[in-house]
Amino acid sequence: MRKGCLLIICAICLMATGLWAGVKTELDGVIYGNELVFNQPQFAFWDSGRQRLYIVDSLNNRLVSFNSQYKYISEFTAGGKLNLPIAMVRDDKGRIVVSCAGDHKVYVIYLKEKKILPLDFSAYHQRVIPYRLAFYDGYLYVVDKGKKCIFIFEPKAGGYSLKKWIKEKAAGIDDIKVRNGHLYVLDSLLKRVFIYSPMGNFERVIKLKGVVSPVSLDVDERGTLYVLDKVKGKIILFNPNGEMVGKFGKLGWKEGRFYYPQYLLLSGTGKIFVVDTGNGRVQVFDLH
């Protein structure tokens, strides 16, 4: 009887600490915006060089930056030119690249020169619905939700030029990340992760089991996939073979819980940023 009670108490403690599923996390910070709270934040970008966190605050048409202590630094609206921004990256030259849902365009913002130029898709000859972005080794990756393909832009003098596009049997690309020398593509409808080389050569596919609505992913240095399930309000971990190895998070409104989150980002220094869109905030977790 005593042993039974002890086992139950141990199980409760393990569940409370998150160890039950092999993951221990601790809430490190919650960001709601500045005086103006976020309205449908969609994306986060961690600039490890500058130690800055950028949040794409879509319905407020702005990019907001925070320091490593999650204190507000500044906001950027590109003179009111951002029309429903949904993703951004800051490249190695200090330029900001933003994709906007309002006018289906990707803008390259030259901060020093104070000019904004749209990314040139003319080589593709078709209408593009740009979505998420990634930046790796000088190359810019853009998801086109309309044609369900990924564009790879190579650096050229003063900007980018379209190098190639990857078009596979994806039904709905929701996120891309370039990590550990591989391009990871999350297909939310087929519930699969397609893995390519950074130049777009197909390598393999991982089927995600036990997920309902995966919307974002990231990969750590061991190759563990972190998949954000917006309906379940959970982050589910898969090993490189696609086996589930853990999960954490719970659906809800209080701090530490998620309500229809949209984006997940690993900082590379043991932090997980979750853009908790339904709750209008970004939550930062320490991963032990």
Place this chain on the structure above:
Amino acid sequence: MKRCLFWILVGGLLLYSFEVYAQKPCLNCHAEIKKQLQMGYVHSPLKKGECTVCHSSHTSDSPHLLKKTVKETCLSCHIKVKVKYAHLPVADGKCTQCHNPHASVNKWLLRKPPKQLCFQCHKKDNLLIGKRVHKPVSQNCLSCHKAHGSNYQFLLTTNIKEICFACHSQNKVGQIHKVQMKESTSCLSCHNVHAASGKFLLRQYVHQPYAKGQCKACHQIKNGEVCELRAKDSTLCLKCHPKVFAEKGIYNHLEVGLNQNPCLDCHSPHRADVRPMLKARPYRICLSCHQETKRRLFSASKKYRYKHPNVKNKKCLVCHYVHASNDLFFLKQGGINTCLSCHGKHIKFSHPMGEKAIDPRNHQPITCITCHHPMGAKDKYNVIFDHNKELCIQCHQIGT
């Protein structure tokens, strides 16, 4: 030693006689089952008097003193076959929804003749939307569908063309249709296989270019023959329907779909029974992708007991936009106004809402869906938490 052997022998005899006796006396009390023995088709264990194959004679955790659950009991003799699409009662293990486990006047121990049995769940009003009824529908559903499961969609016995051409000569069909039918062309694109009001079971509403014979509006024409589509993606549709593309938002259905052209996930390009050229009734289309919502809607769980009337009546489009929105749930007019379009009076007496009432849990303005979940909630009025206490203390702390 001898005494021991004697008692073992006596015990064994008693057990054997009890086992033999146990099969007979069940029917002495269960007279209604005994009557069923006179029916044309009797389940073989009952015929042999082997009630204990399925039932425990003393106690059980399952209803009707079954040794296992209904599904497990049936599958202990009847082999399970793995298929891509399973009939819902089969998947849920509700074998007794269609079959009588003891006896029946119908073959395969069916509770009703096959035709009547299917219409018990698949309502005629929904299925037969025209006066002209396809002959097999009035005869036997099983001529095209499988009852338990199939590797083909809609539980079809084989692929749709093979089924059609089994009765309708392929040559004749080819002669009637002016254009060469492609491998990928489905008969269902224009014909309703169950019933329709038009001749040849043709679907009611016609896409304008198709009605006018302007095939080239969408297809390439080579040597007078209709060939591939002019574009494989949504640009094909958006060329004539630019307003749809103009509906911009951070959430967009045009960006997601199993088809290369996501428009064709919901709309039919030639003929349809539901306006505007929809492949099926809106809720059916919505739930074909929104599986989590479907699970809530059809769940018998107390957690989702209370549902909004529009949800029960399957009217998704009363509250939701379909193409694009800046609202997380595609709600028309934003969160509060969507609800107020019907519940206008509530503004006078409800909890403060909007920009001036901030939810302390997430610093967001309180809206109707802060407390209510129309798709299914555990408390009255679709309230997410128990409205007597649990709901209020989410935000209002109780003083000690």
